[in-house]
Amino acid sequence: MLADLAFAGEGVGHRMVWDDNGMVMGENTGDSLPHGCSAISTDVEIVVDVGRQWARPGRVFGYNRNEWRVPACSRVSVVLHNHDQIRHMWMLHGLPHYLYYRGMFHLEAEGGRTMRGTFIAPSGNQTFLVHCDMAQHTEKGLKAQFIVGAGGQDMPNIDLPRPSMRSFLQRRLSPTSSENYADKTSNDLPYFPPACLNESSK
Structure with missing residues (x-):
């Protein structure tokens, strides 16, 4: 089932697609680019596992990562694997x-x-909130941040690696690195045990 309802000032509308596996809204594979993007800079795939087994200490649910980094103007494909029996x-x-x-x-x-969906990251350096739209799930651990380029200010109340670990990640994932940035998303890195999280290191 496809719904493509346009609203004034809201671009091309929901662009919702449903099937038995779930739903994607706002898919953009490159038909329209954000202002400031003359072309797609690179393709990045992010694999997101979600479920109780990734819950941080004191949480009920969790994503396998609480932070992802991509270059500006990249085409980002997100693969969401739900390991729980609730959506x-x-x-x-x-x-x-x-x-x-x-x-x-x-x-x-x-x-x-x-479920899989694709969107185009904006130009510039920005940090965006990621969460589950079910409020209780957000409160119980499903919140993270998505960083474009060098990013902006960290989102509040996100379980992130302690500063020393984040400094290492930022150097490794720098868009100016001579290594292949598209292959160096934080999704490629090992899971951070509780000792690496801000809450546990205070």
Whole structure:
């Protein structure tokens, strides 16, 4: 089922697609580029595992990563694997409203299912909120941040690696690195045990 409802000032509308596995809203494979992007800079795939087994200390649910980094103007494909038997979401806020309805890219997977969606990262250095749209799931651990380029200010109340580890990651994932940036997303790095999280290192 496809719904493509246009709203004034909100780009091309929801661009929602549903099937038995879940839903994607705001998919953009490159038909329209954000302002400041003359072309797609690179392709990045982010594999997101979500479920109780990735919950940080004191949480109920968790993503396998609480931070992802991509270059500006990259085409980002998100693969959401839901390991629980209830539905979970990966929703990103703050994208350009002229391309994405209410500035959102939304991926939802039913229990035990996988969904994939694609969007184009904006130009510039920005940090965006990622969370599950079910408020209780957000409060119980499903919140993260998505960094474009050098990023901006960290989102509050996100379980992130302690500063020394983040400094290492930022050097490794620098867009100016001579290494292949598309192959160096934080999704490639090992899971951070509780001792690496801000809450546990205070």
